[in-house]
Amino acid sequence: MEKLKKYGSVKDEDQFYHQGAVELLVFNFLLILTILTIWLFKNHRFRFLHETGGAMLYGLVMGLILRYATKVSDVGSGTVYECEKLKSGPSTLLINITNQVYEYQYKREISHHNVNGHQGNAMLQKMTFDPSIFFNILLPPIIFHAGYSLKKRHFFRNLGSILTYAFLGTAISCIVIGLIMYGFVKAMLHTGQLKGWEFHFTDCLFFGSLMSATDPVTVLAIFHELHVDTDLYTLLFGESVLNDAVAIVLTYSISIYRPKENPNVFDAAAFFQSVGNFLGIFAGSFAMGSSYAVVTALISFMHLTKFTKLCEFPMLETGLFFLLSWSAFLSAEAAGLTGIVAVLFCGITQAHYTYNNLSPDSKMRTKQLFEFMNFLAENVIFCYMGLALFTFQNHIFDPLFILGAFVAVFVARACNIYPFSFLLNLGRKKKIPRNFQHMMMFSGLRGAIAFALAIQDTESQPKQMMFTTALLIVFFTVWVFGGGTTPMLTWLQIRLVLVGIDPDEDLKAEAANQSTSTLDKNTTKAESAWLFRIWYGFDHKYLKPILTHAGPPLTTTLPEWCNPIARLLTSPSAYGDQLKDDDTDYIINNDELTENYGSSAHIPVPAQDRTCSTQATNKEDINEGDLGLGGYKLQLEHTAGQPQMNSLA
């Protein structure tokens, strides 16, 4: 028989039913407001507030209202019952109350000092998501979309630099933040501010790793709208995408670092185990994600054989694409790997191979679907961040820690960008100029990933303080840096392709040449020397022909004795399609993906991009249109602002 200590708490049952609806309605309302505001801003070409910033602002206001305008209705819910005989919490608990059996489901473990947080405003409690929602529902579409919309040609050309920033840079950033914070924490412990807290160096490193995930979504949206230099765009985007993956795995590896003895003493075994964990999880997630994408590519590839034509059923094709990509996430989670990382590499691989095999209709559908999911999820997260400042009930504001964090974050960003840029410039033919480096330094915004990593664990007091601090850094960087992007671009004299009204090719090419670019566009072909060339050669000769109907026939690329296998694996259309191959790299084009919601009516594509991608798209349309799509054909038209019907007349 157990004893139960009870402080009394009675909850009206009727409230359970419609509870979720009201919360979701609040979010819907905030998102609707955000959309209407952004619409207004876009009309007036205000660029200082991106939709994510707007969502955060509305969330903040709503949080303020919920906090101070709703009454405390659930007074006595901080009741703790004692149960001595159980050794751990069962997943479901059946409780007999006045002869009714109620079923309770395990939610989480909470620490004793947080029990008080459960007293108080019921509405605030209800507006608090389960942190796992961020990782399992909201982040995957955002990350997949990032991978799927990676501008591949530029990405692979800058692969070396991007990997350096993302891996080494993030590691450095993590360590620098960890060291600086450790200094501050030592000082705070010395002054007696954190009396009785356990705050080790690993906790500081944990904070360092979660604060190393940059998320320059605002900056990238403005870059895109203003057509800032593609290499700068790619460097920043590529870095932010891969750096998320690194930061997530790094945070996880640090959180499971358990030295055997004194936690303040370096334990080599535990350290190497953490490094091993990091490498294992990263590699495993990478393999899981890309293998699902390869399976999708193979299935969708089959549509060219005469037996089956999946591309005739875009709905089935889209469904399969969606389900297999999601399975990549779920399988990684189920296998104890990192789903987010898996889904990122799945997205990149899907874009590289599967996308080429999809019917034009499915290309459009998948792009729009993930774009839409990304849009919603991103705004929900930023909205929730605003809300969390007031609705989260265990904030710990510590001015010294916050000051330290701000200093640490900027110093760490500088230690990432400047030294590595210097080193990279030694090897790069096309240098990263000073103003680009400053812009990258400036674009070290923190966003959704840092927030999601911080909110995952808010049980102990150090973690709560970290969460509060992370939230404030996100606010500051998104509003101040995000809002300051346009002035910064002007100040740093970074080349913008002029937004002209005339869609004429020559004029724009001229504009591009007259621009203040410090880079010679014509030398780009020879960049990112060996890494890119090795990868490209292998991919072009073997992977593309096997997985897509692009590339040279395998019979020409494989050694003679492999001919029987090569003939089996080569798509019959590969022989005729050799011309197309050069273009297939460009067909996932970020311009296509976002320009139809990102900006105003006339968006000239940067001159060089335009030539390539337009040709690729049109060629594809002609070639694949012949497959017959049930009288329903989507056509991408790239002549800005000119309806096709008119141009025919």
Added chain:
Amino acid sequence: MEKLKKYGSVKDEDQFYHQGAVELLVFNFLLILTILTIWLFKNHRFRFLHETGGAMLYGLVMGLILRYATKVSDVGSGTVYECEKLKSGPSTLLINITNQVYEYQYKREISHHNVNGHQGNAMLQKMTFDPSIFFNILLPPIIFHAGYSLKKRHFFRNLGSILTYAFLGTAISCIVIGLIMYGFVKAMLHTGQLKGWEFHFTDCLFFGSLMSATDPVTVLAIFHELHVDTDLYTLLFGESVLNDAVAIVLTYSISIYRPKENPNVFDAAAFFQSVGNFLGIFAGSFAMGSSYAVVTALISFMHLTKFTKLCEFPMLETGLFFLLSWSAFLSAEAAGLTGIVAVLFCGITQAHYTYNNLSPDSKMRTKQLFEFMNFLAENVIFCYMGLALFTFQNHIFDPLFILGAFVAVFVARACNIYPFSFLLNLGRKKKIPRNFQHMMMFSGLRGAIAFALAIQDTESQPKQMMFTTALLIVFFTVWVFGGGTTPMLTWLQIRLVLVGIDPDEDLKAEAANQSTSTLDKNTTKAESAWLFRIWYGFDHKYLKPILTHAGPPLTTTLPEWCNPIARLLTSPSAYGDQLKDDDTDYIINNDELTENYGSSAHIPVPAQDRTCSTQATNKEDINEGDLGLGGYKLQLEHTAGQPQMNSLA
């Protein structure tokens, strides 16, 4: 201090984390299998198994595997703790176990005899959804899509008949099933089969109402693929859509019917209260759904004024459309109405007004988005139905009750279709022929709604028996009737528009004339006399001009003295757009919505439809294309299988 009775149950905590991933992975796997199978079937033009039937089959097999191939791992989880001091269950419960506080969340109330169901296979338990997921997550997109894709012209023309079948027919069906089942239950009680059960007439009526929700998704898919007569299609589709709404509200009204005294004696007051509830909830949900749609229409309408152009940002437009439609559902739920009914009428109204205001890109996006959500949700539900036969742990199979239910369902369907068709034929100019009536009788499939209504409450034994029986009826009707649709159409000699290869207009018109149709296509304009005409007149003269940029200017339809207001409300483009008005009714075209995933390469649209909708779409493209869409224009092309590039050359 409370006493806790404890039987012991320890659950490994590590399992919590990756648990959800495995379950979802199983569903993903089943859906992927379903898609691959359907793809194969479509290739071979097998029409006897629709994707929903396939999903159900795979679910069944997976359920069988889970049931008999997984080991019993969670032996002692049927533990009931006693808690005397609490008066009702709090929403969250904090429990102190070995000095760790665990948080538990209220899930549901369960009755004592079901406690045993909690013992046993942990995997089976985990594969069991919370029933509210069906109503809050899976059904809304399905129902919204149904409303959004309603073929409006034919729907309004047959409005009287559809309303008769849906309202009166469903009521009759509910009563007939209730009466027959009551007879069977009486007999079973008499033979002592249901010893000690409480089984009132209201329970039988409850069963009757939930079994009255028809869901001929399989039949409609085949009708669509084979181009069966549009009026038959519309009658069936319209009936099934509205009848869901009626059945849901009816079930709810019956479930809250509480006679004061003996539950077997008729209580007039309680009865009229239930009728009042029914009417109130139905009208309230209708109002809620359509008012959100009207708000959306007004917002999207604003894009024609010079200040703001929402249509330039299809993403924002789609987002707004999605969020406002979802808000209709949530608001209705929060207000204690029926969200499903609200979302249905929201869909219908969105299609009627808002759709006309959307940019071509958003039209495409919203259609594809909801089509995709419908596809996934439908297959998940049918998959789950298959699973539930083996994973649900409280089945009660009673042969007599099942027999009774089968008899009752078919008799009730007959009592709905034949008498009402007879009565309707007295008033209809275009009679519903005998073979159509037989086909409608045959198409009384039960599906997602009946299942969702039955699984909502499986606490008492009668409800468990009803759930089991409902499940079997769904299986039987989907497989047998769904699979028998094509033979039945042939047997009943129902006109099919021949599927020709030549997309030429005249040939198809000829084919249509040569077909065995008993209806004269040319008289359709004069059908559904007064109800349709009154509504159409009002809608055309006042609502369309106010809410869309179609229809005649208000200045011509309103009386002279209203001119100032009329001028204010009329869209500037309305004056020039009078020609377009006749077509706007047709632009949500079910062919467009599904043909790109429903069938093979050459889908000739029925002759009459084709002329109208093609013109409408093209005209729209030209007119709205001028607004400029950021160099990215979607174009719907209706010339079956002919790529446009070729036709230009």
